[in-house]
Every structure is written in C-alpha cells, then in structure tokens.
Amino acid sequence: xxxxxxxxxxxxxxxxxxxxxxxxxxxxxxxxxxxxxxxxxxxxxxxxxxxxxxxxxxxxxxxxxxxxxxxxxxxxxxxxxxxxxxxxxxxxxxxxxxxxxxxxxxxxxxxxxxxxxxxxxxxxxxxxxxxxxxxxxxxxxxxxxxxxxxxxxxxxxxxxxxxxxxxxxxxxxxxxxxxxxxxxxxxxxxxxxxxxxxxxxxxxxxxxxxxxxxxxxxxxxxxxxxxxxxxxxxxxxxxxxxxxxxxxxxxxxxxxxxxxxxxxxxxxxxxxxxxxxxxxxxxxxxxxxxxxxxxxxxxxxxxxxxxxxx
Amino acid sequence: xxxxxxxxxxxxxxxxxxxxxxxxxxxxxxxxxxxxxxxxxxxxxxxxxxxxxxxxxxxxxxxxxxxxxxxxxxxxxxxxxxxxxxxxxxxxxxxxxxxxxxxxxxxxxxxxxxxxxxxxxxxxxxxxxxxxxxxxxxxxxxxxxxxxxxxxxxxxxxxxxxxxxxxxxxxxxxxxxxxxxxxxxxxxxxxxxxxxxxxxxxxxxxxxxxxxxxxxxxxxxxxxxxxxxxxxxxxxxxxxxxxxxxxxxxxxxxxxxxxxxxxxxxxxxxxxxxxxxxxxxxxxxxxxxxxxxxxxxxxxxxxxxxxxxxxxxxxxxxxxxxxxxxxxxxxxxxxxxxxxxxxxxxxxxxxxxxxxxxxxx
Numbered sequence: 001x002x003x004x005x006x007x008x009x010x011x012x013x014x015x016x017x018x019x020x021x022x023x024x025x026x027x028x029x030x031x032x033x034x035x036x037x038x039x040x041x042x043x044x045x046x047x048x049x050x051x052x053x054x055x056x057x058x059x060x061x062x063x064x065x066x067x068x069x070x071x072x073x074x075x076x077x078x079x080x081x082x083x084x085x086x087x088x089x090x091x092x093x094x095x096x097x098x099x100x101x102x103x104x105x106x107x108x109x110x111x112x113x114x115x116x117x118x119x120x121x122x123x124x125x126x127x128x129x130x131x132x133x134x135x136x137x138x139x140x141x142x143x144x145x146x147x148x149x150x151x152x153x154x155x156x157x158x159x160x161x162x163x164x165x166x167x168x169x170x171x172x173x174x175x176x177x178x179x180x181x182x183x184x185x186x187x188x189x190x191x192x193x194x195x196x197x198x199x200x201x202x203x204x205x206x207x208x209x210x211x212x213x214x215x216x217x218x219x220x221x222x223x224x225x226x227x228x229x230x231x232x233x234x235x236x237x238x239x240x241x242x243x244x245x246x247x248x249x250x251x252x253x254x255x256x257x258x259x260x261x262x263x264x265x266x267x268x269x270x271x272x273x274x275x276x277x278x279x280x281x282x283x284x285x286x287x288x289x290x291x292x293x294x295x296x297x298x299x300x301x302x303x304x305x306x307x308x309x310x
Numbered sequence: 311x312x313x314x315x316x317x318x319x320x321x322x323x324x325x326x327x328x329x330x331x332x333x334x335x336x337x338x339x340x341x342x343x344x345x346x347x348x349x350x351x352x353x354x355x356x357x358x359x360x361x362x363x364x365x366x367x368x369x370x371x372x373x374x375x376x377x378x379x380x381x382x383x384x385x386x387x388x389x390x391x392x393x394x395x396x397x398x399x400x401x402x403x404x405x406x407x408x409x410x411x412x413x414x415x416x417x418x419x420x421x422x423x424x425x426x427x428x429x430x431x432x433x434x435x436x437x438x439x440x441x442x443x444x445x446x447x448x449x450x451x452x453x454x455x456x457x458x459x460x461x462x463x464x465x466x467x468x469x470x471x472x473x474x475x476x477x478x479x480x481x482x483x484x485x486x487x488x489x490x491x492x493x494x495x496x497x498x499x500x501x502x503x504x505x506x507x508x509x510x511x512x513x514x515x516x517x518x519x520x521x522x523x524x525x526x527x528x529x530x531x532x533x534x535x536x537x538x539x540x541x542x543x544x545x546x547x548x549x550x551x552x553x554x555x556x557x558x559x560x561x562x563x564x565x566x567x568x569x570x571x572x573x574x575x576x577x578x579x580x581x582x583x584x585x586x587x588x589x590x591x592x593x594x595x596x597x598x599x600x601x602x603x604x605x606x607x608x609x610x611x612x613x614x615x616x617x618x619x620x621x622x623x624x625x626x627x628x629x630x631x632x633x634x635x636x637x638x639x640x641x642x643x644x645x646x647x648x649x650x651x652x653x654x655x656x657x658x659x660x661x662x663x664x665x666x667x668x669x670x671x
Contacts, residue, residue, distance in 0.1 A: 040460065080650065089314075089661075090653040093399050093460065097600055098653060102646025108639030219639070224468050231461050270476035277465040277472075281451070284462060289455040307314070 009138055011255060016147055017213055019251025021046070021205040024150050025229035026236070026243050027157050028201025033233055034161060035194035036174035036187075036301035040096025041081055042202050043226025044103020049074040049203025050210035051107040054119055054217045057207075063122040067146070067207050074203020075196045077103055082195040085305075086188045092303050100226070108219045115218060119211050122146070146208050151244070153201070158240040170194060174299035177306040187306050202226065224277065231280045235287050237297040246283075253279050314661045324659045329605055329612065331658075332651040333619070339651070340644050349634045357633055358626030358644075372625050374512030378583050379624050381520040382407070382575040384617035386599035388527045389568030391608040396543040398564045402448065402463025403572040404596025405470035406441035410573020411580035412470075412477055413440025415587050418502035419482060419494055429501040430515075434577055441573015442566055444470065449565040453558045459565065471592055478587050493587035496580065504582035516578025523571060528610040540564065572596060598624075601649045620645065 025042055032039050052073030057066025081099045084090045124144045125131065131142040161167040172180040173190045181187050209225065210217050228250060236242035257272040265272065288294055337359070341351030362372040386403045393400050400406075414437025421429050448462040475491070484494040497503050507513045531537035542550040543560050551557065575595070584591055602620050606613030627641030 084650065084654055088654045088657045090656065094394075094600075094604060094649075095653055097401060098646060098649040101597060101601070102643060102650060105639050105642030105644075105646050109637055109643055112637045112639065224465070227461060227464050231458075231465075234458065234461070268476050268480060270472045270479070273475075274469045274472040277468040281457070281462050281465050285451050285455045285457045288457045291456050294456065 009135055011252075011259070013138055013143070015248060015251040015255040016143060017251075018254045019247040020147055020150050021209045021213060022225050022229045022232060022250060023205070023243060023247035024153065024208065025202045025205035025226060026232040026247060027150075027154050027240060028198040028205075029229055030233050030236065030238060030240060030243060031157060031161070031170070031201075032194050032198035033302055034174045034238060034299055035170050035191045036177055036299050036304065036306070037085065037191050037195055038092045038096065038303040039078070039081055039099070039195060039198055040093060040230065041078070041099025041103065041226075042198075042229050043222055043224070044100035044107075045074045045078055045199045045202035046103075046206035046209070046226045046229075047107040047220070047222045048077045048103045049206030050221060051111040051114070051206075051217060052203065053207025054114060054210040055110065057119045057211055058114065058117055061120050063120055063211050066119070066211055067204060070203040070207030071200040072203070074199040074201070074206065076199070077106075078195050078199025078202070079192075081199075082192040085195075086192055089305050089307055092305075104220060111217050111219065115216075117217065119215050119217075122212050122215075144212055146212060150208075154240050154244055161240065171299070174301055177301045177304070181306070181308055187308070191306075202229070205229070228276065228280050231284050234294075235283050237287065237293070238299065239297075249283075250276060250279070313664050314657070315664050317660055317662055320659050325607060328655045328658055329607065329616070329652065331655050332605070332648060335651040335655070336644065336648040339647050343640065343643060343647075344634075344636065347636055347640065349636060354630055354634060354636070357630045358623060358641075361629055362622055362625040368629065370510070372629070374506075374510055375625050376618065376621050377512035377517050378514070379621035380617045381514075381517045382579050382595045383599050383602050383620055384614055385516070385520045385523055385575040386568070386572045386596055387602035387606065387613045387617060388523050388610060389571035390599060390603045391527070391606070391610070391613060392531075392540050393564035393568055394544075394603055395608050396540045396560050396564055397547070398561055399460045400445060400448070400463050400565050400568045401460055401600060402445070402465075402467045402596070403568060403599055404592060404594065405463070405467035406444045406569040406572035407576035407579070407596045408467075408470040408474050408592055409444040410437040410441035410576035411584075411587060411591065412474060412482070412576075413437055413573065414577035415493060415496070415580050416477075416482060418496070418499070418581065421501070422494065422499055425501045427501070430504070430581075433502060433581065434515075434519075434574060437577025438570040438574040441576060442570040444573070445565045445569020446562070449562045452561050452565075459561070463565075467596070474587065474591065475589055478589060482587055484586070491589055495586045496582075497585055502581055504578055514578065514582045516575065516582065519574065519578070524610050524614050531610060536563070572599075598645060601645055601652075604649060605652050623648075 025046055029042055049070035053066040053070030056069035057063045081095055084095050085092050122144050125142055127141055131137045161171065169185050170190055173185060173187045177187045206222060209221060214221065232243060232246045235246040254276050257275045261269050261272050337355055341355055344351045344354040361368060363369060390400055390403060414433040417436040418429060418433040444466060447466060448459040451457040451462050452459045478491040478493055482493045484492055504514050539555045539560060542553060543555055580587055580591060598620060602613060602616045606616035623641060623644060630636050631638055
C-alpha cells in the first residue's frame with residue numbers, strides 16, 4: 001500500500017468537499033430543532049434538492065439556478081411535513097419517516113431520465129496570485145463558492161439564534177411552546193418557517209452532492225447523508241459552530257476510507273464503506289452518554305406536539 | 311375557517327374508517343400522479359389494485375405472490391408495532407432482516423451438503439437470533455448510553471448492507487457461482503430450502519409463522535400484561551413508571567421482538583422467494599413495514615390487512631411497470647403518499663372538525 005500518494009493538502013481540500021453537504025443540511029436541521037420540531041425527513045429533502053438542483057442546472061446550464069431550485073424544492077417538500085405536523089398534529093417521528101420515503105421515491109421518479117448526464121461545472125474561487133500560493137492557496141483561497149457560502153450560512157445562523165430578537169423568539173418556541181404562546185408569539189408560524197428553512201438547507205446540501213461532490217445523478221445517491229446530518233446536530237449539542245467541527249470530522253473519515261480503498265488497502269472495500277456509519281454511532285454514544293448535559297442542551301419541547309386550546 | 315375540537319373520547323368509528331379513507335385519498339392522488347406521467351389514471355389504478363387478483367391472464371402468476379410479499383411485511387410490522395406503541399422507534403428493521411438472512415443462511419450453508427430435517431429449524435432459530443442481536447445493539451446503546459435508537463438502528467442498516475456485501479464476496483461466496491457475489495442457491499439444497507407447501511399458492515413456512523405471529527401478537531397486546539405495559543409506556547411514561555414498568559426492560563423487549571421477527575422474516579425470504587444471498591437481496595421490506603405498521607394502526611389484525619394491501623401495491627406496481635411502462639419509483643411514491651394520508655386523517659380519531667363561528671371578543 002502506498003501512503004505517499006495521499007498528500008495532506010489534497011486530503012483536507014477533499015474532506016471539505018465531502019463535509020459540505022451534511023454541513024449545510026445539519027445547520028438547517030439545527031434551526032428546525034431549536035424551534036422544537038424534530039424533522040427526520042432530512043434524507044428525503046436532501047435527495048429532492050439533489051434532483052431539483054440537477055434538473056434545473058442541466059436544463060439551464062447554470063449551477064447557481066440549480067442551487068436556487070434545490071432550495072425551493074427542499075422547502076416545498078418540507079412544507080408537507082410542516083402542514084401535517086403543525087396543523088394536522090401528526091407524530092413528528094412518523095411524519096419525518098414518511099417524508100424520507102416519499103422524497104426518495106419522488107426523486108427517483110423525477111430523475112429517471114437524468115442518470116448518466118454530467119451537470120455544468122461549478123466555479124471555484126480564483127484570485128490572481130493569492131490562489132496560487134502553495135499550501136495556503138489551495139487550502140483557503142481556491143475552493144468552490146459553495147464551501148464559503150456554507151460557512152457563511154453557519155455564521156449567519158449563529159448570529160440569528162444568539163444575537164437577534166427573532167432568534168430569541170424561535171428558541172423560546174423550542175424551549176417552552178406554551179409560554180411562548182402565552183406571550184403572544186405565533187408558535188405554529190415560527191415553526192413552519194423554521195421547517196421550511198431546514199428544508200431549503202437540506203435541499204441545498206443535496207444539490208451540492210449532485211452538482212459538485214459526485215457530480216452526477218444516481219438513484220438514492222444521498223446514501224444516509226441526511227441521517228448523518230441528524231446525528232451531527234446531536235454531536236454539535238445544538239450549537240452552530242460545532243456543526244462545522246463535526247461535519248469536517250465526518251468528511252475526514254469519509255475521505256480517508258475512500259483513499260484507503262483507492263490505495264488498495266488490505267481490507268475488503270465493504271468494511272471500509274461501513275466506517276462513516278460506525279463512527280456516527282460511536283460519536284452519538286459518546287455525546288449522549290452524559291444525560292445531564294444532553295438534556296441541558298436539547299430544546300425542551302423537541303418533538304412535542306403543540307395545540308393551542310383556547 | 312375550520313377549527314379543531316378535541317373529542318371527549320377517541321372515535322371508534324374513525325379508528326376503522328381512517329385507513330380506508332387514507333387508501334381512497336391515495337388512489338385519488340396516485341391517479342393524479344399517473345395522469346401527470348401521461349398514463350390513464352383509471353387504467354393504472356385498475357392494474358395496481360384489481361388485475362393482480364382478478365385478471366385472467368396474469369392472476370394465476372400474481373395471486374401466489376400476494377402471500378409471498380405480504381408475509382415478511384406483516385411479520386416485520388408486527389414486531390415494530392410494539393415498539394411504536396411504547397414510543398420506541400426501531401427504524402432499522404431492514405438491517406435486522408438482512409442480518410437474520412445472513413446468520414440463518416450461514417448456518418444452513420455450514421451444513422451443506424448434509425441432509426437432515428433439523429437443519430431448517432436450526433436456520434430459522436439462527437435467523438431470529440441474528441436479527442435479535444442486531445436489534446440489541448441500539449437497545450443496549452439506548453439503555454446504557456442514552457443514544458437515540460432511531461439514528462443508531464438506521465445507521466446499522468447501512469452497516470448491515472455493507473456486511474452483506476463483504477459476506478457474499480468473501481466467506482459465503484458460492485464455490486460454483488463463477489465468482490459472482492452470490493451465495494450458494496438454497497433451492498439446490500433441499501434441507502435448507504423454504505419451498506411452497508402447496509403448489510401455486512405462495513404458501514411457504516414463513517407464511518404459517520406470520521399467521522401464528524399475528525395471533526400471538528393479538529393475545530399479547532389485548533390479554534397480556536406486556537401489552538398493557540407497552541400501551542401505558544407510550545401514552546404516559548410517568549404513569550407507566552409508577553405502575554412498576556421498567557422503561558429499560560421495555561426498550562430491550564420491544565427492540566428484541568422486532569429484531570427477532572425481522573431476522574426470521576429475512577431467513578424465510580432468503581431461503582425461499584429470494585433463493586440466495588446477494589447484494590440485490592435487500593428489497594426495502596424493512597422500510598415498507600413501517601408504513602404497514604401505521605396503516606394497520608399498530609393493531610395485529612389491522613397490520614395483517616395492511617400488509618396484504620401493501621403487497622398488492624408491490625405486485626400491481628410491477629404490473630404497471632410492464633404494461634404502462636411507468637418508472638419503478640412511482641410505486642414508492644405511491645406508498646409514501648399512503649403513509650402521509652394515513653397520518654393526516656388520523657386526526658379525525660381524536661378531533662372533530664368544526665366550522666368556527668366568529669368569536670366575540
């Protein structure tokens with residue numbers, strides 16, 4: 001086996017690419033959970049975003065329009081979840097599962113004539129001279145635009161949740177919906193907006209997968225990324241910045257095992273492919289083991305149904 | 311505007327009516343979907359729901375398929391229903407199904423080519439244990455470390471799929487399979503083969519076990535203390551605790567039952583209808599069973615009917631694929647919609663929809 005082929009700089013760059021889809025999806029889900037809603041449909045929303053973005057990007061030739069369409073698609077399908085859980089008071093776990101199954105099916109249906117096509121190429125940052133500096137250039141100044149955008153989204157979410165009134169109201173709805181309701185806040189409206197933001201972000205993450213990371217459309221291409229994003233929110237203890245840490249950690253593991261596969265490591269491919277999922281479980285166990293801390297960080301009304309009985 | 315008004319007690323009529331309503335709504339929405347795809351919606355619905363049972367040309371082939379497809383769905387959904395009642399969400403039945411098939415299949419192949427009547431029962435036992443142990447992982451992690459069983463059980467599905475890949479390219483690869491990633495064929499090994507008991511009915515051992523499981527589950531749920539404990543644990547965890555229900559034991563039992571049943575279903579599937587272990591073995595029964603459990607309102611009899619209906623959509627979906635050339639995924643959309651509608655109309659059980667009068671401040 002030849003380890004010298006693995007250059008650290010190239011590894012870090014590719015781990016950022018591998019991490020970005022789950023990073024974007026997880027930051028969206030974090031906002032949803034902060035508002036007190038557990039949406040298990042991330043996988044379904046991601047794959048809808050992946051195919052919506054892919055179709056629009058291929059048809060118009062513009063990846064940017066693709067990303068916009070992916071956000072619209074993700075938000076649209078999350079609206080079904082929002083109506084069911086907020087107005088029809090359905091169980092959030094079951095509805096999220098339904099969203100995932102429906103999304104996977106619908107995406108396969110929409111995409112069955114798009115398999116095997118190459119999407120238009122997405123641009124990367126290229127500042128004259130600066131992007132060409134060895135090590136620092138490729139590490140900081142020559143990623144594709146979406147990587148910078150994803151980090152800006154995290155910063156934006158952090159600012160919104162911790163420094164604005166709107167963020168405070170959203171967190172209030174998640175911590176105690178009865179109190180928020182009593183204060184005159186529209187709990188249901190807040191939650192629907194949060195769910196749709198989460199849908200848009202999951203869609204964007206999915207589109208990054210089909211337009212940049214792979215880049216191609218294949219059925220079921222998310223392969224559990226949405227579920228990993230859900231685990232990431234737990235890993236991050238519902239704190240925005242930690243999502244970056246977690247996502248890059250998972251990205252690193254994914255890239256490492258892919259590189260080991262390519263380098264012809266003496267381990268069967270199937271065992272290497274398991275590692276991201278196994279690591280997710282291990283991380284979940286470590287983060288959940290301290291019951292006190294988990295219950296302190298998790299929004300108190302997470303997953304509970306709100307019905308204003310006047 | 312409409313207003314929801316809580317009923318004083320859940321409506322019994324709605325408990326029975328809502329699944330029917332959900333199916334009707336799904337047919338309408340599905341019809342619209344087929345119309346968008348440019349197919350005649352009435353023809354599509356007829357092909358999916360009527361032809362598999364009553365069309366003279368195809369029914370002789372498709373009718374036996376009904377039992378073959380319904381049996382694993384019902385078996386898995388029965389197991390899941392206990393946990394779902396107690397708010398324990400095992401969504402990794404697909405993984406337990408696969409591990410059961412691997413464990414039971416491996417035991418059978420280990421005896422090849424010895425012939426004995428004891429081999430098949432042993433394989434069934436190994437399959438159940440395989441699924442049981444796989445489900446014990448999320449149970450243990452939940453009890454000991456408070457890890458979310460939804461995410462852990464789901465992650466284990468992907469681990470199981472990869473493990474299956476490793477097995478059929480490694481230890482379990484057929485020596486006569488020309489290096490394809492498949493195991494030995496079970497129908498060439500009489501002691502391990504789960505064949506039809508009556509020709510052209512689709513009736514195999516697994517179907518009988520499913521029937522038995524329905525009856526046992528019904529008795530457990532309605533007439534046994536365990537059913538009571540599960541129902542209380544779901545409706546009011548605090549009340550359950552006061553009445554002496556240990557939540558950890560409930561977690562272990564619920565996950566254990568569902569894992570064992572899923573594993574057994576996997577074994578019957580691999581030794582009969584599927585015929586061999588291969589990377590194409592996972593068919594998503596473990597996920598569809600979640601829909602079956604809800605459509606059957608987590609009630610054993612309901613689950614049996616829901617399983618038969620869902621099997622029908624599988625078979626009808628295949629027919630529609632051939633005859634109307636609709637994409638295979640459309641049936642998946644159809645099943646997803648069914649679950650959406652089922653969850654949505656569920657509100658009618660506990661709430662009444664009233665036209666809200668203008669309120670005077």
